[in-house]
Amino acid sequence: MKYISKLFLALTLLFLALWQLPWAYNFMTKEKPKHSFTLFSPLLKNFISNKVDEAGNLYSTDGENNYTKAETDSLLPFFHYRQLIQDGRFPDAVGTQKISPRHVQQTNFIFRSHPTDVNGPNLALYALLESKSGRVNLEMPSDLFRTTATGITFIDMKSNTINQKKSEEFTALLEKKGCQFPLSRINGNGTNRKEYDNGYLLVDKQQQLFQLKMVAGHPFVRKIEVPGSIELDAMFITEFRNRSMLAFVTDKQEQFYVITLPDYEMRKIQIPGFNAHKQQITIIGNLYAWTIHVKDALGSYYYGVDANNYQLYKQLRQTEKKKKKMWGIHFTSNLDNYMKIR
Amino acid sequence: MIQALFYKEWIKTRWFLLVALLTIIGVTGYCILRVYRAGELNGMDHLWLVMLTRGVTFVELLQYLPLAIGGLLALVQFVPEMQKSCLKLTLHLPHSALATTYSMLLWGTLFLTLCFCISSGLLYGYLHTVFTTELWQQSLFTTFPWFLAGYMAYFLTSAICLEPTWKRRIGYCMMSLVLLHLFFLNHTAQAYNPLLPFLILLTLLTATFPWLSVLRFKAGCQD
Numbered sequence: 001m002k003y004i005s006k007l008f009l010a011l012t013l014l015f016l017a018l019w020q021l022p023w024a025y026n027f028m029t030k031e032k033p034k035h036s037f038t039l040f041s042p043l044l045k046n047f048i049s050n051k052v053d054e055a056g057n058l059y060s061t062d063g064e065n066n067y068t069k070a071e072t073d074s075l076l077p078f079f080h081y082r083q084l085i086q087d088g089r090f091p092d093a094v095g096t097q098k099i100s101p102r103h104v105q106q107t108n109f110i111f112r113s114h115p116t117d118v119n120g121p122n123l124a125l126y127a128l129l130e131s132k133s134g135r136v137n138l139e140m141p142s143d144l145f146r147t148t149a150t151g152i153t154f155i156d157m158k159s160n161t162i163n164q165k166k167s168e169e170f171t172a173l174l175e176k177k178g179c180q181f182p183l184s185r186i187n188g189n190g191t192n193r194k195e196y197d198n199g200y201l202l203v204d205k206q207q208q209l210f211q212l213k214m215v216a217g218h219p220f221v222r223k224i225e226v227p228g229s230i231e232l233d234a235m236f237i238t239e240f241r242n243r244s245m246l247a248f249v250t251d252k253q254e255q256f257y258v259i260t261l262p263d264y265e266m267r268k269i270q271i272p273g274f275n276a277h278k279q280q281i282t283i284i285g286n287l288y289a290w291t292i293h294v295k296d297a298l299g300s301y302y303y304g305v306d307a308n309n310y311q312l313y314k315q316l317r318q319t320e321k322k323k324k325k326m327w328g329i330h331f332t333s334n335l336d337n338y339m340k341i342r
Numbered sequence: 343m344i345q346a347l348f349y350k351e352w353i354k355t356r357w358f359l360l361v362a363l364l365t366i367i368g369v370t371g372y373c374i375l376r377v378y379r380a381g382e383l384n385g386m387d388h389l390w391l392v393m394l395t396r397g398v399t400f401v402e403l404l405q406y407l408p409l410a411i412g413g414l415l416a417l418v419q420f421v422p423e424m425q426k427s428c429l430k431l432t433l434h435l436p437h438s439a440l441a442t443t444y445s446m447l448l449w450g451t452l453f454l455t456l457c458f459c460i461s462s463g464l465l466y467g468y469l470h471t472v473f474t475t476e477l478w479q480q481s482l483f484t485t486f487p488w489f490l491a492g493y494m495a496y497f498l499t500s501a502i503c504l505e506p507t508w509k510r511r512i513g514y515c516m517m518s519l520v521l522l523h524l525f526f527l528n529h530t531a532q533a534y535n536p537l538l539p540f541l542i543l544l545t546l547l548t549a550t551f552p553w554l555s556v557l558r559f560k561a562g563c564q565d
Binding site: 157338 | 385386387390391393394395440471472473474476477480517520521524527528530531532533534535536537540544547548550551553554557
């Protein structure tokens with residue numbers, strides 16, 4: 001017992017050293033991240049980055065052509081439209097197409113996803129909102145649903161009891177549309193802090209994709225065709241003002257897709273790759289072009305994408321030279337909120 | 343012999359046990375009362391949504407209580423042993439020193455188990471009637487690492503108290519602070535679920551440290 005106790009004490013001290021020493025070293029040597037805000041200009045067909053130097057803000061394309069702040073506002077009219085309106089410089093047209101501030105406001109969107117959103121921990125309960133309530137503001141439902149091996153089950157929140165009738169009605173329609181339980185993935189925005197509701201995207205055990213909504217208290221299910229051999233991975237329902245998109249989707253091969261409305265077509269966004277479990281993404285979109293910023297531990301990748309056909313205009317990679325981290329035991333990660341030995 | 347040792351521990355700790363038991367029942371009861379009152383005022387559906395969207399567990403008040411009970415129980419049990427040099431007599435009983443030491447530790451462990459079971463039982467008893475499985479499990483699973491921290495605090499504080507030299511006591515104190523910090527690194531509900539087996543193993547490892555201190559005490563180690 002004496003030797004076992006001594007061995008256990010030694011093991012504990014070794015564990016503490018492998019955990020705390022690398023943590024202390026990495027904590028003390030951590031560098032300030034160098035941020036540069038980069039957007040794709042649909043006018044220049046190039047990226048504009050702002051980098052702070054001694055003289056103040058400097059805006060440039062590829063570090064070559066420099067612009068003043070006011071010039072940058074004009075080169076990014078969709079992002080800086082409020083500044084342009086205030087200065088009386090908002091353009092009547094971009095190219096041949098006439099634009100208005102309202103049109104810009106309607107078509108601009110920002111989408112963000114962080115690996116922690118995807119990797120969890122997340123509760124497997126979902127709020128399905130009424131998508132056609134006839135009211136301006138959305139209201140949270142009085143029940144939540146969970147998915148089971150044989151269907152979906154609604155639980156009334158006030159009484160903590162299963163709403164059998166509603167559960168059967170929704171399960172029956174899903175089955176009628178060809179959905180095979182258990183579901184393998186589900187995604188939606190169960191919040192009333194949005195302008196309208198697109199419901200949930202469901203992937204069944206046969207990798208078939210469905211949209212589920214509640215319309216006037218009844219289920220609405222639509223099967224969405226998934227092209228070829230795509231194995232769906234992460235899904236992100238979007239509820240942007242212009243209502244031209246249903247969701248962003250990734251597959252196991254790290255390809256990125258958008259499901260457009262009203263045709264429910266799944267279209268590939270021509271960027272080299274995006275892994276929602278390991279990379280964070282920000283999309284700043286407008287009528288003409290999207291700036292897609294994919295970021296991971298190795299650096300930032302910027303993609304300028306045509307907003308109409310999702311073809312890649314240009315890409316930019318910004319890598320940061322980071323000091324090598326000391327190896328050791330870690331419990332936390334930027335990729336999820338779990339405590340694990342890593 | 344174990345019964346006699348348990349009786350000795352009962353005499354030493356009975357008032358602390360009463361206070362600790364009342365405290366954990368009181369705090370758990372207050373957590374339950376908060377859920378009940380919030381449900382009355384805002385509606386139970388609001389509580390469900392708060393738990394779902396913000397990861398609220400309604401048991402946050404319990405976080406450091408098991409740690410405090412574990413640490414204080416070890417102090418109440420072993421400080422008098424060391425101050426009055428009773429440990430020397432205890433170890434000379436016609437019973438192996440190892441069995442004697444672990445009988446005393448078993449007493450504390452059983453009491454902590456009783457406290458934590460009562461707390462978990464009260465929480466389960468109420469929460470499962472008002473919340474669905476996923477939600478009450480979120481609250482209960484979140485408390486598990488805190489209860490494990492209670493056991494570890496008990497074993498480590500026992501090792502510190504039984505240790506005869508101050509140099510090593512200070513070393514144990516520093517080690518204990520870092521080890522116990524591991525249980526409170528992440529406040530996300532259910533974040534510790536994948537780490538629970540490792541934490542249980544680590545807690546079992548620390549249960550052997552009081553024996554090292556006793557061995558050093560028997561060997562007559564001094565500052």
